[in-house]
Amino acid sequence: MGMRIEIMEDSNNFGWFLAGAVVGAAAALLLAPKSGAETRKYISDTTKDGREAMEESGRELMERGKDLYERGKKIAEDAGDLFERGRKLVQG
Numbered sequence: 001m002g003m004r005i006e007i008m009e010d011s012n013n014f015g016w017f018l019a020g021a022v023v024g025a026a027a028a029l030l031l032a033p034k035s036g037a038e039t040r041k042y043i044s045d046t047t048k049d050g051r052e053a054m055e056e057s058g059r060e061l062m063e064r065g066k067d068l069y070e071r072g073k074k075i076a077e078d079a080g081d082l083f084e085r086g087r088k089l090v091q092g
Contacts, residue, residue: 014057018050018054021046021050025043025046028042029042
């Protein structure tokens with residue numbers, strides 16, 4: 001359960017980061033107006049950076065999911081082995 005909360009907190013933190021980036025970008029556009037070409041380049045660059053950050057976060061989340069799956073699988077296998085050993089001990 002602790003790992004599940006940690007993943008939810010990471011997702012929540014990333015959401016706040018992304019929201020802050022959007023608000024910051026909007027404020028920058030409003031407070032420091034530039035020519036149309038400059039603004040389009042800025043938006044394009046910012047979008048590219050955001051997309052790369054999202055892709056990296058997605059890869060990290062995928063790796064964590066794989067790790068959790070493997071750990072859960074190992075725990076289930078160990079529990080099955082322990083159950084079988086206990087059953088054999090009880091049966092004699």
